[in-house]
Amino acid sequence: MPARSPVAALFLGLLALPAAAAGPHVASQVPGLQVLRLDHLNPAPAAGPDRAACEHLLLPEPQTPAGKRLAQLGWGVTSEETIGAWTAVSFVSGYSAATSGTCELVDGNVGLFTGDKLEIVVYATDEPAVMIGQIDRFGAAGLRIYSGDLVPQPVADLQAVGADGLVVTPPALSEPVCNGAAQVPYIYGLPIDMARQMLALAGWQPAPPEAVEEFGIAPDLAAAGVPEVESCAGTGFGFCAFTYAGPAGRLSVTTVGEIAEDGSLPPVVGYGASCGTTP
Known part of the structure; x- marks a missing residue:
């Protein structure tokens, strides 16, 4: 079984909603990225001393109710977007400062919210957990996940399916x-x-x-x-x-x-x- 990041362990320690319960349908086609229906989020783990050196990669003042709630819980919010009927927010808890003002963003996640209520979380299951750093618009209706590496690279795309579905797919071959x-x-x-x-x-x-x-x-x-x-x-x-x-x-x-x-x-x-x- 692959090693799990601290944040993966945190999420898996929570009660994921049963598959038969009413709510969003989710799936991932990307190894190392898990997507779960989840209705609760714990406070962030301790950030460590490098957070101050990496603050320029975080949103200083999140604008959405979801982003504000995550910031209150100690998470570093890196981006806020919309997809389908949800607010999508990328957020991290670990920071490793490097040369030329760059940082590794560690234990990153993407949460999908209705207001400030969490419904879905996408997170990395393996160490080192740098697969998620931020999200950005992709095409007319999708989002792209970029890694938390010193030089971020595409990791996956998010696509809303129907009225209540979300799929995590490999990056599209063209944009x-x-x-x-x-x-x-x-x-x-x-x-x-x-x-x-x-x-x-x-x-x-x-x-x-x-x-x-x-x-x-x-x-x-x-x-x-x-x-x-x-x-x-x-x-x-x-x-x-x-x-x-x-x-x-x-x-x-x-x-x-x-x-x-x-x-x-x-x-x-x-x-x-x-x-x-x-x-």
Whole structure:
């Protein structure tokens, strides 16, 4: 049996609602993520000394009744969204500060509430429990779960099914952006030279700057056949920015790290669409 995180043990120690009882229907297709119907939430475990260094990753003042209730119980609220008829709130109890203002968010969870009443909780069952850091909108009606790693990555998607169902699924292979006018393929973790090929198939073309910034590895990436590199940080995680133009606007892509000894280019860790921007 896989090891359980302290928060997983906390939730499993509570009384989950019986499957036959009236209420939401839930299921998870993602190993390591459990989803339960639950109507009670305990106070957060002790946060430890690193919480103060990680406060910038938390909402200073949650706006929803659910988020405010979680904050009162000592949980760190990282995001508030809506899905179906519920308020969805991501919240954590563990913090591990690292370099460049980054933190690992540990023992994270997603709670689905009606008002401030908990109905469903999604949590990680295995150690280390960094699978949930925050949530964000995905497509027209879904949510995406991002990890609590130093550089967060997609872990799963949440989808409301019918009037009272919730499914946790693997991340979708593409994301509709700009009100569905364009699609961004799943490029997380791909070297930028491979990611740009997938983007081209989806209609996103490189948009090189007039001049490549000379900091970091930007000149080396341009020489390696990726002229759309805008800039690279010379310190810290070595983030680099790239720009692509498409029918719906522009797409900014971010990579992390250096060019590997075998020549592999840095992997993608994020992107963002600017809709309606003239290519």
